[in-house]
Amino acid sequence: MEDWKIYHGTGQPDAERIKTLPPPPPWRDFSRFADERADTFQAPGEIVPVVNAALYLRRPVLVTGEPGTGKSSLAYAVSKELGLGPVLAWPINSRSTLAEGLYHYDSLARLRQASLDRTSGHAGDSADMEDIGRYIKLGPLGTAFTTAEDRPRALLIDEIDKSDIDLPNDLLHVLENGRFEIPELVRISDRVREVSVGITDPVQPGQRSTITDGSVSCRVFPFLVITSNGERELPPAFLRRCLRVDIKNPVREQLGAIVRAHLGEQDRKTLDELLDQFLRRREDEGAVLATDQLLNAVYLLTRGFEMPVSERELMVKVMLRELDVR
Numbered sequence: 001m002e003d004w005k006i007y008h009g010t011g012q013p014d015a016e017r018i019k020t021l022p023p024p025p026p027w028r029d030f031s032r033f034a035d036e037r038a039d040t041f042q043a044p045g046e047i048v049p050v051v052n053a054a055l056y057l058r059r060p061v062l063v064t065g066e067p068g069t070g071k072s073s074l075a076y077a078v079s080k081e082l083g084l085g086p087v088l089a090w091p092i093n094s095r096s097t098l099a100e101g102l103y104h105y106d107s108l109a110r111l112r113q114a115s116l117d118r119t120s121g122h123a124g125d126s127a128d129m130e131d132i133g134r135y136i137k138l139g140p141l142g143t144a145f146t147t148a149e150d151r152p153r154a155l156l157i158d159e160i161d162k163s164d165i166d167l168p169n170d171l172l173h174v175l176e177n178g179r180f181e182i183p184e185l186v187r188i189s190d191r192v193r194e195v196s197v198g199i200t201d202p203v204q205p206g207q208r209s210t211i212t213d214g215s216v217s218c219r220v221f222p223f224l225v226i227t228s229n230g231e232r233e234l235p236p237a238f239l240r241r242c243l244r245v246d247i248k249n250p251v252r253e254q255l256g257a258i259v260r261a262h263l264g265e266q267d268r269k270t271l272d273e274l275l276d277q278f279l280r281r282r283e284d285e286g287a288v289l290a291t292d293q294l295l296n297a298v299y300l301l302t303r304g305f306e307m308p309v310s311e312r313e314l315m316v317k318v319m320l321r322e323l324d325v326r
Contacts, residue, residue: 003305004303004305004306004307006018006020006021022303025262025263025295025296025299026040026262026263027040027262027292027295034076034080034086034087034202035080036262037072037073037076037077038073038076038077038079038080038081039080039261040073040258040261040262041070041073041074041076041077042070042250042254042257042258042261043074043077044247044248046245047074047245047247050243050245051074051078053243054223054224054243055223057243058221059224059241059242059243060157060175060224060225060226060241060242060243061074061224061225061226061242061243061244061245062160062226062227062228062234062239062242062243062244062245063225063226063227063228063244063245063246063247064227064228064229064230064244064245064246064247065229065230065246065247065248065249066229066230066249066288066290067229067288067290067323068289068290068291068292068293069247069248069249069250069290069291070247070291071225071227071228071247072156072158072225072227074225075087075089075154075155075156075223075225076154076156078154078223078225079154079223082151082223083151084151084152084153084154084223085153085154086201086202086203087154087155087156087202088140088141088143088144088153088154088155088156088200088202088222089140089155089156089158089202090139090140090141090155090156090157090158091158091159092157092158092159092160092162092163092167093159093162093163094162094163094164095164096162096163096164096167097164097167097170098167098170098171098174099139100139101139101140101141101142101157101171102138102139102141102142102174102180102182102216103136103137103138103139103142103182103197104136104137104139105135105136105182105184106135106136106137107135109135110131110132110134110135113131132184132185132188132192132195133195133196133197133198133208133211136182136184136185136195136197136198137197137198137199137200138197138198138199138200138209138216139200140155140157140200141155141157141171141174142180142199142200142216143199143200143201143209144222144224145178145179145180145216145217145218145219145222146199146209146211146216146219147219147220147222148209148219149220150220151220152220152221152222152223153220153222153223154222154223154225155222155223155224155225156225156227157171157224157225157226157227158227159227159228159229160226160227160228160234161228161229161230161231161232161234162229162231168234168235168238169235169237169238171238172235172237172238172241175224175241176241178217178218178221179215179216179217179218180215180216181214181215181216182197182211182214182215182216183214184214185211185213185214186213186214186215187214188214189213189214193212193213194210194211194212195210195211195214196208196209196210196211197209197210197211226242249282250291252275252279255275255278255279255291255294256271256275258291258295259271259294259295259298262295263295263298263299263302266298266302267302270298270301270302271298271302274294274297274298274301274316275294277316277320278293278294278297278320281320281322287320287322287323287324288322288323288324289320289322289323290323293319293320293321293323294319294320296319297315297316297319297320300315300319301315301316
């Protein structure tokens with residue numbers, strides 16, 4: 001029986017074993033992360049008309065559902081199909097603010113540079129004002145508003161329910177008005193009208209955009225996907241301005257299609273066994289499980305090597321472990 005283990009836990013060095021490590025699962029291949037998410041997304045029937053309505057109405061799509069149901073992959077799938085360019089992603093946490101999504105001004109770096117200029121005798125008020133763009137970078141939302149093309153950018157605001165209670169309402173104001181100001185540029189707009197600033201570009205870092213009179217106006221409303229795991233309620237004013245859709249847990253046939261999309265055709269016996277265990281835990285026992293846990297199990301147990309029964313059972317237990325631990 002071929003030993004599947006690379007790490008043996010003996011403490012005996014063997015640098016050759018790591019060379020036998022196979023390629024990563026497709027969803028852990030970061031060289032094609034966006035394409036993998038787009039290519040393997042299985043769109044539930046109700047998603048398609050909602051996306052089309054959002055495109056027509058220039059409204060955000062608010063996607064809810066349990067973790068691992070593919071909510072965030074929607075932005076990548078739509079962006080690839082419609083040629084909207086690299087997805088701009090803004091992952092939300094409890095410390096996220098609207099300013100983070102709009103732009104960042106590195107005032108400390110600018111202050112340090114001004115101090116160095118004064119020391120070297122190169123300081124100058126006019127040059128200093130024109131130089132301010134070096135220290136400003138638009139965030140994902142700010143970048144989505146500045147597209148110069150006739151097609152929208154795809155923007156993912158991920159897990160809005162993890163935010164501070166004020167963020168949805170703050171975000172709503174910007175999305176409704178389609179514009180925002182950069183105060184640092186507004187203050188000098190009577191002397192310097194146009195300033196080149198950095199933008200967020202996941203593929204080509206260093207790209208820039210020109211801001212006029214310190215104001216950013218949305219020319220083409222982005223295709224905006226906002227996800228929520230339902231951890232808390234969102235304000236009614238925010239909800240009524242979104243098109244809402246809930247992604248349900250995939251049923252057996254859908255799970256099989258997801259596995260094939262990621263891994264191709266698999267050994268039917270092994271796949272059926274894992275599907276049975278996954279669905280029994282999720283449906284009969286009420287365990288909260290994510291689809292990628294099933295993918296992990298299928299990938300690990302269909303690599304062509306044999307495992308002792310005890311280790312196989314342990315791996316299934318580890319891969320399909322309950323997420324909702326209270």
